[in-house]
Amino acid sequence: MTTVVTSQQGDTVDLICHRYGGTSDDVIAVYALNSGLCILGPVLPLGTRVTLPDFSTTASEQTNDTMLQLWD
Numbered sequence: 001m002t003t004v005v006t007s008q009q010g011d012t013v014d015l016i017c018h019r020y021g022g023t024s025d026d027v028i029a030v031y032a033l034n035s036g037l038c039i040l041g042p043v044l045p046l047g048t049r050v051t052l053p054d055f056s057t058t059a060s061e062q063t064n065d066t067m068l069q070l071w072d
Contacts, residue, residue, distance in 0.1 A: 002033065003052045007044040013037065016044075022055040029053045 005016060017026045031037055033051045040048060 001054050003054075005050050005052060007046060007048040007050060009046050011044050011048075012042055013044070013050070016050055016052070017055075020052055020055065022052070026053065026055055 003020065005020065007016065013027050013030050014024060017023065017030060022030075030050065030052060033053060037044075037048075037050065044050070
């Protein structure tokens with residue numbers, strides 16, 4: 001299920017994703033759902049409507065069970 005939100009002053013797509021439970025990996029999904037959003041620049045104009053994906057499903061699709069070891 002998607003959600004439509006309205007940008008606040010100084011919002012970026014990354015900040016909106018973080019505010020609504022997404023991660024930096026979800027930014028690509030947000031741009032895919034909102035054609036023309038990248039034309040607006042890194043800081044979105046006040047009141048821009050942004051459609052967000054269901055972050056719980058995008059996170060579960062990207063889950064990786066391998067652990068990165070610092071000294072590998």
